[in-house]
Amino acid sequence: MxxxxxxxxxxxxxxxxxxxxxxxxxxxxxxTSLNQACLRDLRTTNPHHDKDRIENTNGGLLKDSYCWILDNEEFQQWQNNQSNCLWIRGDPGKGKTMLLCGIIDELTRLFGDTANISFFFCQATDARINNATAVLRGLIYSLVKKHPSLLSHVKSQYDHAGKALFEDINAWNALSRIFTDILKDATLLSTYLIIDAVDECTTGLSSLLDLIAQASSTYPQRKWIVSSRNWPDIEERLDSTNTAPISLELNEASVSEAVSKFIRHKVYYLAKVKKYSDETRDTICRHLLSNSQGTFLWVALVCQDLDRISRWHALKKLKAFPPGLNALYDRMIDQVHNSEDAESCKRILAVMSIVYRPIAFDELVSLVELPDDLSSDSEALSEIIAICGSFLTVREDTIVFVHQSAKEFLLRESQNGVFPGGTEAEHQTIFSHCLKAMFKTLQRDIFQIKLPGFPIEKVIPPSPNPLAAAKYACVYWVDHLHHSGWHEKKHLDIDQRGRVGEFLQKKYLHWLEALSILGSLSQGIAAMLKLEGLLQGNGEPPALLRQVHDASRFIRYHRPAIESSPLQMLSRGEIGLGIE
Incomplete structure (x- = not known):
């Protein structure tokens, strides 16, 4: 009974x-715990943390650099409901992102808890936040965090699909419906939706712009602000009676005045730190005012370089900074070539230009061929990255580009010597380093969990984290193989084929364990599907095709178990896949 x-x-x-x-x-x-799981799976990033990071990277938010827009006629018309969408457009380095940070602060100060202010910062250099699906996930996450009752719109589909709802091939369509349901929810307060750098949305931009145009027309009580470069296709899709553009180039006087205040702020701070004389300080100010061309980024890069120069050399070096971003980047790459560590610098710049997200120091060492004494010395490595200072910066042990335009310069200017063999050869090199890092790092029960059914949410990474060097490799190794030029050869070379087969034979289950710990199993599924697609129809050995097919089917079939407990499927996998 x-x-x-x-x-x-x-x-x-x-x-x-x-x-x-x-x-x-x-x-x-x-x-409660189900709601928490839904929120955790929905989250790709916390936009509030992104905002803090961006402001800190740029030395803080200066009110004088953005307050002009509050008196702008188009902005005030948008505030007074004469338009539903505001499009702030301008060339690279004109301060669009910091302008939006300032607007977010002003709206928050003005409305407090009486309105929702949901925002998202796109970044082309980071695959996690450079696509339309990620934008919607970020906006929805902000809204439901502030108003938990709105989570019901997400849960109605999440309860059936789980995390796959946000990540599979239908994620955009599902999230669009959820987002639309939230916008028309009668309990939703006044809402401001802000997206920075939509031009850096590298996947699904057209769909995102169409959604913005439709939503701003259908739900006029929900107000939008987007920023981007001056791209005609963005203008095309946002050009309607609902969208008011603010061109930073057409507001040159206001922007130039804001840049002038920014220059004085930066130079006076430099003068205090470097103990400049009044004459040196004023000379630097005049030079920057004359050559900035209304570009915040140019000023920031020059001041950053001056900060590394002794005060008695400041005036002598000042004339070496040419006006214009591209001219400045040209000078900086020459500086890299002329340094004693030129080869290491070029290797780092090449890898950073190719990887799909910012990487930590431990990950960089596993992806770049560096002298042994350098790779084991974090202080020396920081000094090398400082030589690349006008291209790269470090925030919380993570290396990032100072600006999207810096990465574009390196990829565009092939004569700069960063890619002697071309970008495809660089992808091949990174693919090889990824496999090497995983072979070196991955092992059974890497966190010493011991219990097969131990839940993932209770797993605490040991210190130091044994997965630190291989985190990037675990997620992106197949992407680098995909872009390594193999498709022109119509098949993998013997070395690539052998490495893939050996990895699947010896490290596949350890890789699944690592993906579970990293919360990246969905990326692993996508990687195996991509690898299977790459091999099909390209004359690869049947044994390798079967091996990849079985491995791809295994990860998909056992996804729930692997995601919930890293060690759950090890024994079954060893038997089912014949893995060592």
Whole structure:
């Protein structure tokens, strides 16, 4: 006879007994924990943390650099509901991102808790936040975090699909419907939706712009601000009676005045730190005012370089900074070529230009061929990155480009010597380093969890983290193979084929364990599907095709178990896949 016992507390549960002498226990998670799981899976990034990072990277938000827009006629018309969408457009380095940071602060100060202010910062250099799906996930995440009742719109689909709802091939369509349902929710307060750098949305930009145009027309009580470069295709899709453009080039006087205030702020700070004389300080100010061309980024890069120069050399070096971003980048790459560590600098710049997201120091060392004494010395490595200072910066042990235009310069100017063999050869090199890093790092029960059913949410990374050097490699190794030029040869070369086969034979299950720990199993599924697609129809050996097909099917079939517990499938996989 079966018996049923109910439990109260943070977990509700039902215990059913007498099943061939065994007791079957099933715990049903509380509504709170299910909501938390949904939020955790929805989140790709916290836009508020992104805003803080961007402001810190740029030395803080200066009110004098953005306050002009508050008196702008088009901005005030938008505030007074004469338009539903405001499009702030301008060339690279004109301060669009910091302008939006300032607007977010002003709207927050003005409305407090009486309005929703949801925002997202696109970044082309980071694959996690450079696509339309990520934008919607970020906006929805901000809205439901502030108003938990809105989560019901997400949960209605999430309860059936789980995390795959946000990541599979239909994610954009599903999220669009959820987002639309939220916008028309009668309980939603006044809402401001702000997206910075939509031109850096490298996947799904057209769909995103169409959604913005439609939503701003259909739901006029929800107001939008977007920023971008002066791209005709963006103008085409946003050109309607609902969109008011603010061109930074047409507001040159206001922008120039803001840049002038920014220059004085930066130079006076430099003068205090470097102990400049009044004459040196004023000379630097005049030079920057004469050559900035209304570009915040140019000023920031010059001041950054001056900060590394002794004060008695400041005036002598000042004339070496040419006006214009591209001219400045040209000078900086010459500086890299002339340094004693030119080869290491070029290797780092090449890798940073190719990787799909910013990388940490440990990851960089695993992806770049560097002298042994350099790769093991984090202080020396920081000094090398400082030589690349006008292209790269470091924030919380993570290396990032100072601006999207810096990466574009390196990729565009092939004569700069950063890619002697071309970008495809660089992808091939990174692919090889990724496999090497995973072979060196991955092992069974890498976190010493020991218990096969131990839940992923309770896993605490040890310190130091044994996965630190291989995090990037685990997620992106197939992407680099895909872009390594293999398709022109119509097949993998013997070395690539051998490495892929050996990896699947010896490290595949350890890779799945690592993906579970990293919360990146969906990327692993996408990687295996991509690898399977690459090999099909290209004359690859049948044995390798079967191996990849079986591995791809295994990760998809066992996804729930692998995601919930990193060690759950090891034994079954070793038997089913014949893995060592």
């Amino acid at each position: 079966a018996c049923t016992v109910s439990y109260d507390g943070s977990n509700t549960g039902i215990q059913v007994g007498q099943n061939n002498g065994h007791i079957i226990t099933q715990f049903l998670q509380s509504e």
